[in-house]
């Protein structure tokens with residue numbers, strides 16, 4: 093073939109700077125594009141062989157080799173795939189590749205947000221010009237009698253084509269790097285990029301540094317130094333064996349775990365894969381192997397990481413692949429937001445990744461994928477609740493933040509998991525809300541209902557709780573919704589549209605800080621009452637949602653009020669005395685403490701060891717919490733009604749003392765101490781109050797010593 097020069101079929105001379113600008117943020121993507129092209133070329137030839145059109149030599153071994161040459165500042169992508177004839181180079185490179193690039197540019201030139209281009213897919217071969225001033229192709233088609241072709245272009249609109257020198261089937265793409273892109277001839281940089289994008293590509297990838305000393309040379313150097321010291325060199329058999337061992341290894345894993353059938357994967361493999369991919373030294377709690385081929389193709393593994401510690405950020409990592417080619421991390425259009433707390437891989441070859449993110453948001457197909465993933469996670473959880481309750485409870489503290497987050501974010505998910513949400517009680521046992529209400533109301537019927545319901549939901553989910561192969565999801569979903577319509581998870585016999593007045597609501601008590609609220613916890617235990625431990629930040633919005641969903645329940649922190657169970661039954665006569673005492677003590681405490689608005693109440697509590705208790709109404713506390721969250725501390729919490737009440741126990745000796753000795757010299761000191769003690773078991777004292785409390789405590793001891 094004589095040398096042929098031509099003009100590429102693009103109309104804009106300025107295409108390069110524009111494309112470079114667009115791709116500035118991730119220049120390294122050209123590696124993925126060129127390795128993928130090699131992969132495609134090999135896949136095409138494999139297909140031809142299967143179809144009986146191509147015959148390959150017996151020792152054929154498909155592979156891609158990436159060679160960097162730091163001295164010459166080049167990087168070369170070599171494959172032994174289908175190759176191209178001169179005609180094909182003209183068609184595929186001169187026309188298709190360049191027109192693809194032009195289309196890309198036309199589509200995005202007016203967009204100002206780089207984020208809108210997802211993964212920059214569809215740029216292919218052209219992306220080489222992002223980093224190279226000159227690119228050459230050396231290719232030999234698989235077809236018999238084909239002539240090798242050499243093509244090159246310096247990134248303008250001109251190209252040159254001539255007969256090449258390649259003697260083996262396949263294609264070499266050589267990039268002569270721009271000065272600002274020399275990093276891409278650095279071994280470690282390129283290894284890192286290949287690792288990022290190509291770790292799981294389906295063809296073996298080898299890496300070569302053309303400037304590194306050859307293995308034999310290295311060995312000779314070692315041998316020479318050993319001999320100088322008079323040590324006998326190894327015999328040739330041993331050398332051969334070593335050479336065998338040193339055979340180059342591919343740098344990728346062509347058969348990642350998610351591509352295997354779930355039944356063929358061992359627990360150890362799942363764990364190893366997790367450690368390798370996510371570099372998390374902790375063990376994952378459990379995982380879901382997604383394996384679906386109808387109505388869309390999706391494979392993947394989702395891991396539930398251990399996220400219990402306060403210091404861990406609640407941020408997961410979901411890697412998205414298309415046919416084993418890495419696309420991007422955490423694409424929130426595909427993965428439901430609340431599942432971003434998980435770690436995992438999703439491989440979905442059908443995803444339309446060459447469109448903008450905003451288009452993905454409205455893409456029905458993407459929505460289906462997202463729904464499918466949500467459903468699988470919900471199925472796994474309901475399955476575990478039913479079949480592996482012990483494990484489920486063991487993992488609960490770790491997984492509950494993300495489940496609650498999911499309930500807040502996703503109605504469908506909440507519908508599916510609402511009956512398998514459990515709460516730790518004061519004894520450290522895990523109950524559902526229905527269990528708690530049933531125990532409180534003295535009925536056990538609802539427990540049966542919940543179990544039945546979970547059973548129904550579960551029987552529709554896959555049998556194998558760790559691995560599922562799915563064939564359509566629609567029918568089971570609609571059935572599930574039907575089940576939930578019939579039963580209400582709250583455990584009440586009622587119509588949900590009915591307005592329930594505040595006093596008729598079932599109160600669900602909870603603790604937010606076991607140490608701080610220990611005095612109340614003890615009182616609760618003594619009175620045979622139960623409460624849930626809800627210590628996570630997410631719990632507050634979560635219980636607000638539960639109350640909204642079920643108007644018959646009301647969550648109340650255990651220090652919000654003094655339950656009737658703590659009080660002695662009082663006769664009419666006693667009540668009058670208590671009322672008078674309350675009036676007197678209110679006056680006294682307001683005066684001593686200088687708190688004009690302080691609410692004081694004298695009650696007869698069963699436990700006479702308890703002297704004073706502080707309560708803060710649930711509404712006021714939630715309001716204060718909210719103000720704290722939005723940094724509105726400067727506002728006066730009393731503007732929402734204060735809500736703090738000091739309860740004095742008329743059965744306690746100390747309280748009796750101040751009631752009968754209002755004018756004693758010790759009374760003011762005792763009042764202050766009782767107030768601080770009550771406050772202490774309710775919330776931490778501010779620094780000034782704490783200093784005073786310590787001083788006063790010392791004074792009291794001094795009085796004792798005298």
Ligand SMILES: Nc1ncnc2c1ncn2[C@@H]1O[C@H](COP(=O)(O)OP(=O)(O)OP(=O)(O)O)[C@@H](O)[C@H]1O
Pocket residue numbers: 125129130132133171173174175176184185188189190192213214215216217218263
């Ligand atoms: N290594 C190769 N071996 C054989 N043919 C190749 C090779 N690289 C590119 N081609 C041919 O050039 C064409 C254009 O490549 P290009 O990468 O621009 O687009 P693409 O691979 O078709 O799509 P994509 O944009 O998804 O990468 C390919 O379709 C293929 O026919």
